[in-house]
Amino acid sequence: MFLAAGPAAANVAVTQVSSDPFTDAQAQHRTEVEPDTFSFGTTIVSAFQVGRVSGGGASNVGFATSTNGGATWTQGFLPGTTGNSGGPCGSLSDASVAFDAKHNVWLISTLGVTCPNTPVFTSRSTDGGLTWSNPVTTATGSNDKNWIVCDNTTTSQFFGNCYTEYDVTSNGNALRMTTSSNGGATWGPARATGDNASGLGGQPVVRPNGTVLVPYLSGNGQIRSFRSIDGGNSWRSTVLVSAVSHHDAAGGLREESLPSAEIDAAGTAYVVWADCRFRSGCPSNDIVLSKSTSETTWAAPVRVPIDATTSTVDHFVPGIGIDPSTSGATARIGLTYYFYPTANCTAATCQLTVGFVSSTNGGTSWSAATQVAGPMSLSWIPNTSQGRMFGDYISTSVRSGGNAFPVIPIGTAPTGSTFNLGMNAPTGGLPVTGGAIRASADVLGTASNQKASLVTAF
Known part of the structure; x- marks a missing residue:
């Protein structure tokens, strides 16, 4: 019932949705990494x-947009950002996608990495993700590590608010939130959590009642969360989701146990991360899941x-x-993940692979x-100062009543010094079938070889 351990070939048809056209000497070309994806209605934007x-x-x-549920895709690149598109920055990082239903804007x-300071930008599209404005x-x-979300529940008193999370590297990765109420055109002041927390990789989600929850990885090896109940005017102190027991991936791969978070229609929050607690001696990671229905307490992973x-x-x-x-x-639920x-x-023998599982009962049991x-x-x-990089995160979008759509980097062997790594989507998406393989809460081991502290990760 389980995925075989051997490196079998993938058995899913994929469609390439983007490729790297640039030639600037600073970069490793024909590479695309670190995708985020969001869907609303029949539109999917990565x-x-x-x-x-x-x-x-x-x-x-870059962006790849489908306006017909993943049947066809349009690709392009954000204007006004780097020198490659008439912008002020040398390089750009950490893309995150949201849709604001009230203002009908993607x-x-x-x-911005090599800019004056390291600003967070927002690019806007008012034509369904096909063209984009210069960023604000x-x-x-x-x-570092910005993430954006919008309140799309029409009955929420904060319907149309959008929220961006980021951390301030010059202040010990202090967590900050900022709010927009006009479709991302302007943004309010930066606000700290009630306990002035620090961390990395926060992913805000919005409950139907308008509460914003933000799970993140703290500097002391915990997944924690904080919230706002007043539309982003203030942010409460953080609460513990779980300690993390983590095995650092072999081969010099750039990889960290950042969380991925989502919300269901009733407001239950879900957060997943890589964790070795279920394997004696921490020889490798599983993916673990914690849920919250109360906003302040989280179930055991x-x-x-x-x-x-x-x-x-x-x-x-x-x-x-x-x-x-x-x-x-x-x-x-659709869950995409990387694995060895x-x-x-070793760096010469590791086989980076992408897998997918699904659940139709809230994570009680799963598909093969x-x-x-x-x-x-x-x-x-491509290589980085922190190891070979496929991306510090990935995401999955599940269409209402439909299939799951991750957009993922898939590569073949380089041609000389030129890579062949581009973005792909499963053709037609991945079925969310669920299955009978039940989740487990039996903890076998809690050792960890996780890095001692968070590293700035542009």
């Missing part, structure tokens, strides 16, 4: 780095049963998506795993 720069960011951020949040400045300073705890597989960097029309015991078939590998892409050698993906 954004990602194009032309990865070893020291941080990329030549630009938004892509990005981070969302936040200034030395920043359960193991997503992709394979046996005795397998050689190492799972990491998950991206969760939930059908926005479902909830609770009938919530339809053999955890104990599907191999979506790979295996890929690490030499097929």
